[in-house]
Amino acid sequence: MMLIKTADALVATGLVEDASGLEAVAAKYAIGITPAVVALIEAGEPDDPIARQFVPTAAELVTTPEERVDPIGDLSHSPVEGVVHRYPDRVLLKAVHVCPVYCRFCFRREMVGPQGLGTLTAAELDAAIAYIAGHTEIWEVILTGGDPLVLSPRRLREITARLAGISHVKIVRFHTRLPVVEPQRVDEALVEALKASGKTTYLAVHANHPREFSPEAKAAMGRLVDGGIVLVSQSVLLRGVNDSVETLAELMRCFVENRVKPYYLHHPDLAPGTSHFRLSIEEGQALVAGLRGRISGLAQPTYILDIPGGHGKADIGAAEISGGDGCFTVRDYRGGEHRYPPE
Numbered sequence: 001m002m003l004i005k006t007a008d009a010l011v012a013t014g015l016v017e018d019a020s021g022l023e024a025v026a027a028k029y030a031i032g033i034t035p036a037v038v039a040l041i042e043a044g045e046p047d048d049p050i051a052r053q054f055v056p057t058a059a060e061l062v063t064t065p066e067e068r069v070d071p072i073g074d075l076s077h078s079p080v081e082g083v084v085h086r087y088p089d090r091v092l093l094k095a096v097h098v099c100p101v102y103c104r105f106c107f108r109r110e111m112v113g114p115q116g117l118g119t120l121t122a123a124e125l126d127a128a129i130a131y132i133a134g135h136t137e138i139w140e141v142i143l144t145g146g147d148p149l150v151l152s153p154r155r156l157r158e159i160t161a162r163l164a165g166i167s168h169v170k171i172v173r174f175h176t177r178l179p180v181v182e183p184q185r186v187d188e189a190l191v192e193a194l195k196a197s198g199k200t201t202y203l204a205v206h207a208n209h210p211r212e213f214s215p216e217a218k219a220a221m222g223r224l225v226d227g228g229i230v231l232v233s234q235s236v237l238l239r240g241v242n243d244s245v246e247t248l249a250e251l252m253r254c255f256v257e258n259r260v261k262p263y264y265l266h267h268p269d270l271a272p273g274t275s276h277f278r279l280s281i282e283e284g285q286a287l288v289a290g291l292r293g294r295i296s297g298l299a300q301p302t303y304i305l306d307i308p309g310g311h312g313k314a315d316i317g318a319a320e321i322s323g324g325d326g327c328f329t330v331r332d333y334r335g336g337e338h339r340y341p342p343e
């Protein structure tokens with residue numbers, strides 16, 4: 001089976017019955033569904049949480065007033081093409097704006113895909129690396145995009161080798177969907193290419209539902225950890241995908257069982273045509289509060305809002321403490337309130 005990229009291919013493979021309206025969606029936002037993802041979808045199940053993440057719907061044509069083309073303000077913090085420098089000690093390096101799949105809720109959906117910002121040219125990559133080399137406060141380089149793991153091991157090796165040569169960079173981090181959506185591509189050559197000599201490589205695995213942990217995906221994560229890469233998770237809280245305590249608990253446990261430390265649970269960003277995925281922050285806080293006590297501390301993610309406009313991330317997990325002046329009220333995982341210090 002080939003990569004599904006068009007409305008007609010969605011019909012031909014039986015993922016949708018009727019493509020009407022989807023041509024208009026496809027004209028705006030890229031479609032991409034790999035065979036590994038198709039295998040995860042339960043055919044004929046209209047509310048399938050995997051299909052909901054990847055199969056386009058006409059709901060994407062509805063844009064609400066608060067939605068914006070650049071929801072987390074990448075463009076206003078980009079000193080050179082492909083670099084986002086939002087916090088002093090770390091930068092995003094967006095070498096490529098292509099992904100193996102196209103998530104229907106993507107926060108960078110206006111930038112990724114065949115009509116997106118493309119891949120950095122050799123000169124642009126030179127300028128991006130020169131920027132990083134010239135800013136000694138940069139401790140961490142985060143390769144995102146797009147999905148940087150669409151690059152060949154040879155291209156990735158070129159980038160990691162150049163980062164290895166910058167003494168103030170200590171951490172190289174990749175953000176990717178690949179272990180779940182194209183696990184067979186995570187082979188020894190790719191794992192080796194992610195490592196920058198003398199640096200520590202972290203990789204954030206993007207998965208949103210426990211069913212994404214196929215035997216092949218688990219094996220890919222295992223190859224990464226065994227290859228010396230530290231894995232952390234990132235998930236997006238999505239209506240109709242993982243908006244229950246049970247599903248989130250199982251998802252976080254899947255990460256931990258596969259040696260992926262739960263890291264970020266993102267509140268969905270204000271990307272155009274994604275309102276059908278968004279929960280309120282209160283709903284998100286109630287779900288996150290429900291995880292406390294229910295699952296191990298190892299499995300707790302941080303619930304994060306990327307403040308629109310590029311103001312960075314805020315931890316919006318349920319506030320468990322209030323008060324001040326040495327006198328606080330702390331809420332336990334059952335909702336009980338306690339004075340601190342105790343009377």
Ligand code: SF4
Nearest residue numbers: 099102103106146177
């Ligand atoms: S893999 Fe990431 S960047 Fe690519 S479409 Fe999905 S959310 Fe967007």
